[in-house]
Amino acid sequence: MSNILLTIDTSTIEWSRAQFALTAIYHWLFVPLTLGLAVIMGIMETCYYRTKDTFWKDAAKFWQKLFGINFAMGVATGIILEFEFGTNWSNYSWLVGDIFGAPLAIEGIVAFFMESTFVAVMFFGWKKVSAGFHLASTWLTGLGATISAWWILVANAWMQYPVGCEFNPDTMRNEMVSFAEVALSPFAIDKFCHTVISAWIIGAVFTVAVSCWYLLKGREKKLALESIKIGAIVGLVASVGAALTGHHSAFRVAEVQPMKLAAMEALYNGGTDQSLTAIALVNPFAQPDYENEAEAPLKIAVPYALSILATNDPHGYVPGINDILNGYTKPDGTVELSADEKIERGKKAIEALAAYRQAKYGSSDGDASVVAYHLEVLKENMPYFGYGYIRDKSELVPFVPVNFYAFRIMVGVGCLLILFFMVVLFFVYKKDITAAPKWLYWSALAMIPLAYIASESGWLVAEFGRQPWTIQDMLPTWASVSNLHSSSVMLTFFIFLILFTTMLAVEINILVKQIKKGPEHENN
Amino acid sequence: MSYEFLQQYWWFLVSLLGALLVFLLFVQGANSLVGSLGGDAEGRRLVINSTGRKWELTFTTLVTFGGAFFASFPLFYSTSFGGAYWLWMLILFTFVLQAVSYEFQNKLGNLLGVKTFQTFLVINGILGPLLLGGAVATFFEGSNFIVAKDNLTGIQPVISQWANASHGLDALLNPWVLVFGFAVFSLARTLGILYVMNNVADENIRSRASVRLVGTTIVFLLLFVAYLVHLLLKDGYAYDPATGVISIEPYKYLHNFLEMWYLLALLLIGVVLVLYGIIRTIVSKTYIGGIWPTGIGTVLTVLALLLCAGWNNTAYYPSTADLQSSLTIANSCSSEFTLCTMAYVSLLIPFVLAYIIIAWRKIDRKKLGREEIATDEAY
Helix, strand or coil, rough: CCCCCCCCCCHHHHHHHHHHHHHHHHHHHHHHHHHHHHHHHHHHHHHHHCCHHHHHHHHHHHHHHHHHHHHHHHHHHHHHHHHHHHHHCCHHHHHHHHHHHHHHHHHHHHHHHHHHHHHHHHHCCCCCCCHHHHHHHHHHHHHHHHHHHHHHHHHHHHHHHCCCEEECCCCEEEEEEEEEHHHHCCHHHHHHHHHHHHHHHHHHHHHHHHHHHHHCCCCCHHHHHHHHHHHHHHHHHHHHHHHHHHHHHHHHHHHHHHHHHHHHHHCCCCEEECCCCEEECCCCCCCCCCCCCCCCCCEECCCCCHHHHHHHCCCEEEEEEEHHHHHHHHCCCCCCCCCHHHHHHHHHHHHHHHHHCCCCHCCCCCCHHEEEEEEEEEEEHHHHHHHHHHCHHHCCCHHHHHHHHHHHHHHHHHHHHHHHHHHHHHHHCCCHHHCCCCHHHHHEEEEEEHHHHHHHHHCCCCCHHHCCECCCCEEHHHHHCCCCCCHHHHHHHHHHHHHHHHHHHHHHHHHHHHHHCCCCCCCC | HHHHHHHHHHHHHHHHHHHHHHHHHHHHHHHHHHHHHHHHHHHHHHHHHHCCCCCHHHHHHHHHHHHHHHHHHHHHHEEEEEECCHHHHHHHHHHHHHHHHHHHHHCCCCCCCCHHHHHHHHHHHHHHHHHHHHHHHHHHHCCEEEHHHHHHHHCCCCCCCCCCCCHHHHHHHHHHHHHHHHHHHHHHHHHHHHHHHHHHHCCHHHHHHHHHHHHHHHHHHHHHHHHHHHHHCCCCCEEECCCCCCEEECHHHHHHHHHCCCHHHHHHHHHHHHHHHHHHHHCCCCCCCHHHHHHHHHHHHHHHHHHHHHCEEEEEEEEECHHHHECCCCCCCHHHHHHHHHHHHHHHHHHHHHHHHHHHHHHHHCEEEEHHHCCCCCC
């Protein structure tokens, strides 16, 4: 039965990647606002519950309305993402479904039902349930969204750092051996903290910016003032938190995905005492000549900072792209094999697997010692299994410009946001934010696209940086994909592009109209 | 818990989710009739707001159904979704349209107009149940795929393939798939009518619903009975639990019902409840609770059918291209460790059902009327 099938068209892989990236990028336009606004409106409704002041109820309902408009798009894009694992990455779904499916199922059972049940109570239950039940529903909606983020990020973290599993040559797939290692992987914890906190920043920026727009127009001053107070405090705490968790994330990346870190830094040749590049001239449209260039031109760097980021030691060793491709010795003396050696061992693993299967299940009615021998060879080389599908070591280098610039945009805007929230809070508590200079209001509005660009850039680093791997060191994209004709995937890509873009335009227009309309006042 | 028990248990859970999903398709069923049930613009809005308080449960159940399949039977997830690409994509497109339409349809600045979004709801209301029903029918009718795990070590490592270029649309050429698909669609409409009659306090809508209930029920019963007879008489796909070899067995599904008498009982109780809810609603002028017996009956009936498809050494996803590629709960399931871990997680399901019921009762304590739409939060 084997090898009767067509070879996969490379454009199928590219279109499948493009479709998944499109869906994920759109999904991440809506989800962070959902997570962020959930905190803001939860705080406001709590204020209403404690004070019984209808101002807080109006404020909470206003932000809930904006939350609802955005929520629907998050749901719509989310369902596509989940099913695309099967439709476009079917080989992946079989090979790691035993591990990867579990967090997705738990997400559905634990998080989605909580979210979808209580969001209805939150919207339609104001006059139907008690104030306490309603408040609980509002927080449970946000909690459901956050738990959902936990499980999907556990799944994503596992792809970046596969733990708690073993390959089973009899079933021809990876199988889970430790749920705790998967669910509580340090990579997942860092990823969750960094991602959710960054989502709170989006919610905070949105709240502050909308409020500043009201101040710019001289409307809704009380709503704007109170919203800015809550938004800016949440935003500042979250921005500082994102910086700290970002450092942790970078540390983990250095440990388990050194190539990603090297691409983020355009670090061609590593070493000890590495400086962190503030900026350098990396051609944004082409892969740099990392084999022959010593470093990116016009580099301005912060001394020792990369070593600190990657190893918590100013003199720590950080490998560059060429080190990783050619092999290097770690400070603890362990030798990291060259890419060619890994590819060789990966091919040995695949050959051993084929031989094992033939010996055990083929017509030769296998000799137990032969079966055991092939199994032993497979186990020895299994850590490099995915490398067996690599045709050339250059495939192991992710596209450096995207990683390099996206990382800098994320960090740069992140720093700007800390400054922004500090300035806003200065005006709130030391001056009068309702009479602040107009540039502050305009800068708040400018922060919305900047914060989104930073947030999406974070994902670009995470996902471009791990290429070519769907699962780090285990499975490249071309061994993960469904065997579809590229025209089918191209067609669905454009359908999604048109659909999502149209709906995004509708959503933005509705949000703008709703903001212009402003909150409804119960007393009126 | 033995591995065999866990396989059966997870097939039960996936079947239960599938059965609940079919019940919750009342949202789609009612939406497909929004024009004729609602009458005028205000009436249409009332119907949409009635289903709008539940649509996320249907949506979530669909997503969880997919997630549970992924976790427990990943080979099905990989083979069906990756193979029947167009069938699943069409289903997803319609659900995407639905997800945004509730929130956007009546909002100022929605660019496309209220009618466009209501049309999206109708499209989802028709195609959602029809295509989902068609997809489920392939559990009995078979699909055109090949599974070759040894491909992983070959030049082309993808293990599951669709054996023709239609990528799932070929299923719609099978008349029995269409019969089952339209049966599910008619059932969704019947459930939708019963739900609206129960949930909306509006005499005009209730009387229009009452009129349409008869015709919809007749169509449903004709299609359902036709498919049930076909199912009981058709050959099925059996496997030998010792060797895993799959073979064609005449009257396999009839044998399953006879050998698993409790499934037959479940099916009969389900059908009786479905009929009871419908007939009492038609006969009585005042009875509006038909959604409950008919809904519970639907869950029991679909559960019995899905269990019949996978239990008793039956291949639940038969391959018409290569018999031995057919999927069974034994050859397509996750490892014992994963099934066991997920079995512990499944203990949360009663808790989840409990809070859904509490929230549902609180929201539906007062029937939805025109006044609430005009003065309270509404789509």
